[in-house]
Amino acid sequence: MHSKALVILVGLVLFSPASAPATPELTNPDELVRLAGRLLQEHPYLLKDADRAKLDELHRKARQALDRVNRAQDDAAKRQAKTRLLKAAAALVPVLESSPNLIRLDLQPDRPVLPPLGTIECPSDIGAMLIRARITGSGADDTLHAVVRHLDLSGMWTESSTIPTDIAPSGTSLVLIPITNVPKDRTSQRLELRAGDRAYRAMLELRSPPRGRLKLTVLGDTGTPTPAMVRLVWKFNNQPQPITNAVDIKSQFDSQGSLTNSRNYVVQGRVAGEYYCMPGPVDMEVPAGEWEIAVRRGIEHVPVYDSFRVSAGETVEKTYAPRRWEDMRKRGWWSGDDHVHARILSDDDARRLMTYAQAEDVHLCNVVKMGDIYRTWFDQRGFGPEYRIVDGDYVLCPGQECPRTHDQMGHTISMNIKRMVRDTDQYYLYDKVFDQVHADGGLCGYAHVSSGMFHVHRDMSVNVPKGKVDFAEVLQFAGLGLDIWYRFLNSGFKITASAGSDIPWGGTLGEVRVYAYLGDQPFTADAWFEAMRKGRTFVTNGPMLEFQVDDALPGDELVVKTDRKVRVKARAWGDPERVWPAKLVVVQHGREIQVVESAEPKKELTIDMELDAGGGFWIAAHAVGNSGEHAHCTPVYVVRPGLRFWKYDEVDKLVGQALDSLGQIEKIVADARERDAKGELEDDRTLKQLALQGPALLERVAEARSIWEELRKVAEQEAPLRAKLAKP
């Protein structure tokens, strides 16, 4: 960005090289360093092109000197460092003063009213002035002071408003005045420089040039305009600019989480950052200058990056059509996000969220009303098929994240529900919710299993062995967490892999997603939920994944009746230009049994191996992208008749871990009941209800304990058969 000019009407403003002090004494070198930094960072256009690199280097040297001052351990070192700082800062002055936009003022105490300063050409609604104000006559000396004062013109409400700027009472002040909210066209403004008890006033004129226009369209697969996620950056200040027709999604966030319409895509690489959801073509005014744009449509499309120039008074039309590097729909896989928080109480709410889902290309959103033992958030108009919002092959399905206890049992998620199942008088009896949701045809699982937050392992230890749990959220916030999930798989319990963004706490809808396999079936919400129920899923925030054991797909049980080998095939693939699989692993009982890696971009990695069916096992594929993205599928369960598919060698340890989790529940119930008996919980519904519901909860814990202990006996019973299988 090059400034056109700073036109100074000379008048009584004196400009003469001879008037500059020869060797100014810098009073605040640290502030001068900051002034130079701010100018370089925000307003380099004030400098001559040739001086920018020069000032950058001098500024870095001065920063190093300033750093030494701040780190000096004793007085002597500090004095020495300050001397260096003075020298380094002084070197900045000539470059700053050579700015073609420098306004030189000689302030004479007997002349408080200065002639007009002239016209300040601002690049847009922001700009800056660099002033060298020298006090002459009384107050004149050879000191030099640096001053940075920000001016916000949005606060000027009358024509006679004055901009006050404090400068040093004596000597020379080098003043940087960043200005924001400059109105379009011409603005006359009175500037007042306050030097101690004296004030000098001058009129100045700010001119903010005509803006340009940007007509922006994003085309979808069919060549028609589509919603998309757009990041538009004005290179002048490298700041993302709002898209003027962006979807106001934050209005549906119930004042929770990250309350912004620009959503931070939490992923690695150039594509990361803040994006607005652009619902369709936009025609918007933008400042003239260089622009960069990034356009995204979920992870199956290649992001588009472009840069262009918009000239004042001109219209630039841009149309982008992000191309797919993959179309998982054609392979029978359909994307979903199991954890989307947003209020839907009106058609407008529904339309906004649907647009957002389409922009991120997420086909099924489980839009969860959230509750705890006190209240609910993110209300919905209703639940069940009649309250689904369908637009083509995109569906919003109201679901629930409730019950949720934070210091007790963890958070649960239900999908495809017909009603909000919530009874705070039985809040800790998660099985009540699971049973009702299942009776209504829905699916139940746990949130945040990836991070293990909220002691989610406790309720998992109660209800997973009872077969009441369908899925676990193992990918969230770009983090794949496997420990807890693997524990239960290793114990011989089937749990489907799922993923959810948890917006508005998460960055953006679909930044992690769960793909469900529908095969040749047409996409419907019911078909997607059925695939989820079968466990035909993988989760990802980058690479794609296929996995097969003989003919079995993720979630399937492969019963092997004779001693034989099974064939294991895994494939991970990505976009070689951006997200490519750097590692593909076959995981058996949580152990990596086959690994292929690539240090160079490759479209795909494959594993094709044979494996003895042995005593049975769970087996899955895990892919890691070149930038740390993850994909992991639900296991295939290889079962030998008469045996569980568990990790037999660790049964005792696994049972011990589960019993420990159950013991923790018993302890928190005992603690709550003890405190309740003392009358300490009357103002704490969370713990009061834990005390009251404790006996019923402990019954369930006791049942679960029996199941786990029974598993030790099962292990003993399996021993002869396993010994037989182990013989060569």
Next chain:
Amino acid sequence: MREFERVVTRKLLFAALFAAGIVLPAPAHPVYMDHIEHHVKMEVGPTNIDVTIELRFNELRSLSERRRMDADRDGLIGPAEQERYLRRIGRELRDGFQLRCRGEKLDLVELYEPRLDLLDGQGVSPTHHVLRLYYFARTPGPLTGPVRLEFEDRTWPSAPSLWFFRAYSEDGFNLRVDPSASSQPAGETEPSPGHRATITIVHPPVPATRPAGSAEIQP
């Protein structure tokens, strides 16, 4: 023990907020409410290595920091209060980051003043905000042959965190980030001992016609 420390830390945080008279809404979704996201971007050049750190504070951490900003206790954070906070926080965090080249510690120096984005609200309330920090180090001599850089972030060890690291070059350095040498804190719930990324400069600058190197990890 770490679980105990985590619980104590959280309880102390809550206690401090209540003691300070802050009325918190019922914790709607404590997941990640006390998290800080660290987004680190490193640009490797022939003379300088620039490091930009963006810290995104979730509700409880943001509230705690906003209270520190609100010097006059009027519930609003004015420009002067922001500036004072930024000057203080820049100094406080300076030693929280370390950069090493071939095992030798490099001086990380503040390049620009820290920036604060209070997002939608200037008030002292449990919302989110973003703090941006800018540092640089001098590139130590010619970077020929494989050169190993290590960046470490030890800021806010008591806060659960998500950590992201990106290294790139616009001067032709071919970079590789080694995830195996990096910590794996994403989604962690416990105090972190720090985050580390290792960057290997595979090739020195090559002719300008070749695309600039770029590598990213999520340690």
